[in-house]
Amino acid sequence: MKTLYTAEALASGEGRDGSARSKDGRLDVNLASPVELGGSGEGTNPEQLFAAGYAACFHSALRVVGRKERADLTDSAVAAKIHFGALDGGEGYGLAAELEVALPALDRAAAESLMEKAHRICPYSNVTRGNMDVALTLVEFAA
DSSP: OOOOOOOOEEEEEETTEEEEEETTSSOEEEBOOOGGGTSOOOSBOHHHHHHHHHHHHHHHHHHHHHHHTTOOOTTOEEEEEEEEEEOTTSSSEEEEEEEEEEOTTSOHHHHHHHHHHHHHHOHHHHHHTTTSOEEEEEESSOO
């Protein structure tokens, strides 16, 4: 891979109950385990950060392929859900993702085609492929 950009961040404190900040200071967040995992829920968590990154990256990939095909991308959006859970077999934890893709200005066939093409070029999709379940769903409005 030819590196085009490198993001740098530091996590400190108690991991999920600490803080994270980017080297350039543009990201600076308090972290807290969600209530569902026994935490206070008073900060963001790694899964929320991953969901935001995947949604933004996939939407960008969608817009790249859409522009190449001169597709109408009016009101397009991507919502990501990142699921955290215990792995089958009882050792360790894993993630799964659901992406809801809205392309309301396109007919279903064109929207599905763009969604699949975006899934092939999105860096997050490429890094997760074969490593975690990722479900893609075409929706009228992403929420």
